[in-house]
Amino acid sequence: xxxxxxxxxxxxxxxxxxxxxxxxxxxxxxxxxxxxxxxxxxxxxxxxxxxxxxxxxxxxxxxxxxxxxxxxxxxxxxxxxxxxxxxxxxxxxxxxxxxxxxxxxxxxxxxxxxxxxxxxxxxx
Numbered sequence: 583x584x585x586x587x588x589x590x591x592x593x594x595x596x597x598x599x600x601x602x603x604x605x606x607x608x609x610x611x612x613x614x615x616x617x618x619x620x621x622x623x624x625x626x627x628x629x630x631x632x633x634x635x636x637x638x639x640x641x642x643x644x645x646x647x648x649x650x651x652x653x654x655x656x657x658x659x660x661x662x663x664x665x666x667x668x669x670x671x672x673x674x675x676x677x678x679x680x681x682x683x684x685x686x687x688x689x690x691x692x693x694x695x696x697x698x699x700x701x702x703x704x705x706x
Contacts, residue, residue, distance in 0.1 A: 634697050644669060 610619060643650075647669060651662045684692045 630697070631693065640673070644673075 614625070617625060627674070644666070647666055648662050651665055656662055656665070680696070684693075687695075
């Protein structure tokens with residue numbers, strides 16, 4: 583009786599080790615270098631979203647805001663800082679509204695709407 587319990591226990595351990603090795607093989611670089619069609623599609627969409635995010639120029643505008651304001655004639659550092667804070671507040675409010683719309687509309691619709699706006703910025 584004890585031997586059959588031990589054999590069952592050993593089989594469960596072997597099965598657990600096999601499941602862990604399968605999970606380990608499905609993660610890491612192998613999943614990126616040899617992706618399944620579903621993972622390939624996800625990687626493509628993530629890359630597209632990242633390109634559109636950086637293509638919109640939002641971070642560039644924030645980075646060069648002081649130079650733009652100086653070229654526009656704003657010489658006061660305090661005023662430039664106020665513009666930077668206002669820009670950050672507007673960006674935060676837009677992200678909050680976007681998060682609310684994401685919950686209300688769903689991810690697919692929200693992503694397509696944001697991509698439309700991003701590519702409009704790239705074209706003009």
